[in-house]
Amino acid sequence: MTQTVVQQPTSKAALISVSLAHAENLCRANRARLTPIRRRVLETLHNSNRPLGAYDLAAALAPQGRRMAPITVYRALEFLIEQGLAHRLASLNAYVASSQANDGRGTAAFLICEACGSVSEVSSPELHDAVSNLHKSHSFSPRARLLELTGRCAHC
Amino acid sequence: MTQTVVQQPTSKAALISVSLAHAENLCRANRARLTPIRRRVLETLHNSNRPLGAYDLAAALAPQGRRMAPITVYRALEFLIEQGLAHRLASLNAYVASSQANDGRGTAAFLICEACGSVSEVSSPELHDAVSNLHKSHSFSPRARLLELTGRCAHC
């Protein structure tokens, strides 16, 4: 008889490499170029527990005491956001890697903990429909959606 | 027999003075001080068709060619936002007066037209519930909610 399998605690490193592989595939499919800089920005976002500012990234991507030109980071971020690989959190002026968990589940929202700084990307069909109905009822064609809740997470 | 009454096109000026009176009452009730500066910031927001940046306000509130110190505007905005009289639009770094129409109807969302710059504050019970359920299901206690849709309004 088959045992119930307890889910293995997949390592963070493994999760990240899956995400990066996914990014590679997605870009290939879109004929978009995931250049070394863009890839390093995405990787840095994935490696971080919390959202990073553009200048944080600029510092992280250059050697000791130096920093990458901000515009370079912004250009990479613009690309990643266009591809749906990253998000900008407007309430923090900071950026996060997209969670694959919410891929194609429609409208995503972000829960931002003021205490620990963690951010989780969440969604629900109900939310998606509510937002959908709302803009339709006002004959509004949305291009971008921004849903952020700031407060305290379950732990804090 | 009573005629159907066509709704009178209440003048914009009249609507604004109603809003300002409402603000006075609300502040009195809260023992909060709607000082001249704060009142003028709120009035300027009401008079504008579109969201205003803090520096726009600083220019509008000072005579010809001069400008009010930015910090003064930020302090007034902070007050107005705390009182629920104004909102910050994070995707524009700009501010709008609250519409009384959405008072106490729970979660408000903003529809921001990229073509004409207009913003409308909207809400629906459905949206409110969806947001509510979403954060509850993640044991998240929200302090602030940010819902902004950017796109094209019915006219544009």
Added chain:
DNA sequence: ACATATATGTTATATAGCTACATATTTAAA
């Protein structure tokens, strides 16, 4: 190999928001 499109480098600047501290005004208590 060439022309074109795309990406990056470099420098400077625009825009948004805040810190720190001094002064003034209001509020409530003595």
Added chain:
DNA sequence: TTTAAATATGTAGCTATATAACATATATGT
């Protein structure tokens, strides 16, 4: 009604965030 405390505003300087403009390099398709 003077005084003390809280609240609001003034002034100067600064930090953080984001973009413009233009030059150079690299990739892509013919």
